[in-house]
Amino acid sequence: MNYDWARRPDATRESMLTRIWIIATNTFREAVRDRILYNLVVFALLIIAASVLIGDLSGGQEARIITNLGLAATFIFGISIAIFVGVSLISKEIDKRTVFAIFAKPVGRGEFIVGRFFGLVVTLLLNIAVMGCGVIAVSMVIGDGSLTRGIAQASLMIFFEVTVVTAIAVLFSSFSSPALSALLSFLIVVIGHFSGTLAMIAERTSDGFSRTLLYGIYYLFPNLSNFTFISEVAGGRDVPVSMMLNGLLYAASYSAAMVAIAVMIFRRRNFK
Amino acid sequence: MKQSGFKARFGIAVVIVVGILSAARLGATMDAERTPLGESATKTLFSAEKMRGAVLGLDGLIADIYWMRSLQYIGAKIVAAGTEVNIDDLRGLEANELHPLLDASTTLDPHFLAPYSYGAVVLPAIDPQKAVELAEKGIRNNPGEWRLYQHLGFIHWRLGRFSEASATYRRGSEIDGAPPFMGLMAARLSDEGGSPAVARQMYLDVINNTSDVQIKSIASRRILEIDRSEGAR
Numbered sequence: 001m002n003y004d005w006a007r008r009p010d011a012t013r014e015s016m017l018t019r020i021w022i023i024a025t026n027t028f029r030e031a032v033r034d035r036i037l038y039n040l041v042v043f044a045l046l047i048i049a050a051s052v053l054i055g056d057l058s059g060g061q062e063a064r065i066i067t068n069l070g071l072a073a074t075f076i077f078g079i080s081i082a083i084f085v086g087v088s089l090i091s092k093e094i095d096k097r098t099v100f101a102i103f104a105k106p107v108g109r110g111e112f113i114v115g116r117f118f119g120l121v122v123t124l125l126l127n128i129a130v131m132g133c134g135v136i137a138v139s140m141v142i143g144d145g146s147l148t149r150g151i152a153q154a155s156l157m158i159f160f161e162v163t164v165v166t167a168i169a170v171l172f173s174s175f176s177s178p179a180l181s182a183l184l185s186f187l188i189v190v191i192g193h194f195s196g197t198l199a200m201i202a203e204r205t206s207d208g209f210s211r212t213l214l215y216g217i218y219y220l221f222p223n224l225s226n227f228t229f230i231s232e233v234a235g236g237r238d239v240p241v242s243m244m245l246n247g248l249l250y251a252a253s254y255s256a257a258m259v260a261i262a263v264m265i266f267r268r269r270n271f272k
Numbered sequence: 273m274k275q276s277g278f279k280a281r282f283g284i285a286v287v288i289v290v291g292i293l294s295a296a297r298l299g300a301t302m303d304a305e306r307t308p309l310g311e312s313a314t315k316t317l318f319s320a321e322k323m324r325g326a327v328l329g330l331d332g333l334i335a336d337i338y339w340m341r342s343l344q345y346i347g348a349k350i351v352a353a354g355t356e357v358n359i360d361d362l363r364g365l366e367a368n369e370l371h372p373l374l375d376a377s378t379t380l381d382p383h384f385l386a387p388y389s390y391g392a393v394v395l396p397a398i399d400p401q402k403a404v405e406l407a408e409k410g411i412r413n414n415p416g417e418w419r420l421y422q423h424l425g426f427i428h429w430r431l432g433r434f435s436e437a438s439a440t441y442r443r444g445s446e447i448d449g450a451p452p453f454m455g456l457m458a459a460r461l462s463d464e465g466g467s468p469a470v471a472r473q474m475y476l477d478v479i480n481n482t483s484d485v486q487i488k489s490i491a492s493r494r495i496l497e498i499d500r501s502e503g504a505r
Contacts, residue, residue: 057340060483061386065340068333075329193328228329235332235383 019107020115027089027119036085036123039077043131046073051138063143067234070135071154075230078128078162079189082120086169087181089116094271110263117170117259121163128159150233157239160251161227165189167258168222174262175269191217192224222254320379335381342373342387343486346394362397371395371402378406382413385420386484392423393478393487396430403427418450419481429461429474438462453477468498 031037050069051062058065090113093099102112132155139147168188172181191198195218202214227247229239320338327334349365358364374387374395388410395403407424414420421444428437438461445454457477460470475491475498482488 054340057343058336059339059343059386059390059486061336061339064384064386065336068330068336072330072333190328194326225329230329231332231335231381232383234336235381237383 016108016111019111020118023107023112023115024119024122027116028122031085031120031123034085036081037127039081040127040130043073043077044134047134047138051142063139063147064234066138066142067135067147067151068230070131070138071151071158071230071233074128074131074135074155075158075161075228077131078124078158079165081124081127082162082165083169083182083185083189085120085123086166087173087178087185089120089170090173090266091178091181099271109267109269113170113174113263113266114259117166117255117262120166120170124162124166125159128155128162131155146236147233150229150236150238153239153244154229154233156244157227157229157247160247161224163251164192164222164224164227164254164258167255167262171258171262171265174266188221189224192222193228194225195221195223196225223250226250320376324380331380332384335377335384338373338377338380339384339387342370342377342390345373346370347486358397360397362394365398367398370398371406374406375409378409378413382409385410385414385417388420388423389482390484390487392427393482393490396427400427400431416447418444418447418454420444421447421450422454422477422481425457425461426474426478429470432466434461434466468502472498 047066047070051066054062054065054069093102099112103109132152135155136148136151139145139151165185165188169181169185172184176184198214198218198221202211202218205211205214226243229243233239323334324331346365346367349367353365371391374391377387378384388407391403391406395406404424404427407420407427410417410420411424421440425437425440425444428434428440438458441454441458441461444450445458453473457470457473460473464470472495475494478491479488479495482491
């Protein structure tokens with residue numbers, strides 16, 4: 001990561017937000033340089049191929065199937081980027097020793113973590129927005145365009161979920177190796193989609209300790225199943241506005257907490 | 273030096289081409305040698321109920337896969353039968369996996385209406401009881417969809433249960449947004465349930481209310497048969 005502090009003579013007087021902004025924009029540029037946005041080409045090919053091939057196989061359900069497939073691909077690409085790029089955000093800087101050069105500048109460890117997080121979130125926002133527009137375009141060509149609003153809403157919910165996953169990946173990245181961080185983040189995604197089942201099991205458990213433990217896990221782990229509205233949207237139903245607002249607030253709160261823990265750990269970390 | 277570089281590139285290109293061609297040839301040979309898995313291959317591998325929620329929210333996509341698989345399953349059975357099939361009695365096709373496939377699709381996405389429609393037209397000729405079960409499941413999951421009442425009424429009518437068919441159409445006609453023909457059919461079914469005119473109207477309604485080409489084709493053929501038998505009288 002090559003920060004351009006030298007061109008800023010008043011760097012020491014930059015506000016914290018400006019420093020975070022600089023790190024975030026550099027993280028975004030780095031993602032573009034690392035060809036992360038190339039997944040959009042794969043996505044485009046997938047959607048185009050599916051729209052051509054599915055016609056004869058779908059029994060008149062082309063728009064529904066393309067919507068399901070397109071949003072599922074958006075979800076999978078988004079989660080994959082959040083995990084695999086997120087876990088290397090911090091460790092890469094430490095391995096390449098560039099972290100020392102960064103902290104020699106007037107930038108705090110917390111600002112570094114927050115900036116890196118926002119940089120990846122912006123990259124994901126761009127990615128998901130482009131993929132969502134792609135699904136909308138194909139569904140308008142194949143269908144009657146009635147799914148447009150739902151697809152936009154479901155894409156936004158996927159972005160909220162991916163933001164939470166990015167925060168989790170950054171948290172693991174702040175103290176663990178990339179491989180272990182990726183594994184743990186993936187497990188959290190899986191558990192997060194089972195949170196409804198966890199609550200159900202907790203409710204049916206008679207043993208007090210197990211019940212408390214299960215409820216503890218239920219509240220501690222992210223409830224990611226509430227962000228997935230792919231099936232509903234493909235079936236022609238919109239995402240309720242209240243769910244979107246709560247999703248936004250949930251993603252903001254949970255991500256803030258995870259990034260704050262990451263900052264806390266990173267500030268105590270010894271790089272020697 | 274230059275020549276050795278060319279040789280190396282040529283060697284790599286040869287390995288790539290030969291490798292891909294050999295793999296393609298061997299793949300085809302292995303496909304031909306492999307014993308077909310038969311009926312069990314089409315079975316739903318996991319319980320759809322257990323799969324719900326375990327596929328990270330992609331239930332709808334898996335439901336679509338089961339839906340497309342059910343269309344291909346029946347298509348393959350008809351092609352394999354070779355001869356002209358009797359669309360009123362498809363038991364000879366031994367398409368026992370159609371109901372599990374449609375059931376899995378609608379369990380994963382209970383609001384997916386296409387499998388209910390398809391089941392209503394094709395399943396009565398294979399397993400009438402399963403056809404009724406699937407249509408009733410559709411109504412339980414989507415009580416506000418008048419089309420599902422039309423499907424259930426249609427199945428009852430095909431099974432000769434005219435009073436049940438009429439009652440089902442009447443229940444469907446009471447739903448907001450139901451077209452007038454639902455009420456009209458309810459009355460006609462109770463008066464002249466088994467008549468060719470009613471049969472013709474039933475299949476016409478099916479054609480007008482589906483986007484599935486296969487269902488339209490089956491219903492059109494049935495109308496032709498009714499017209500032919502009417503002409504012969």
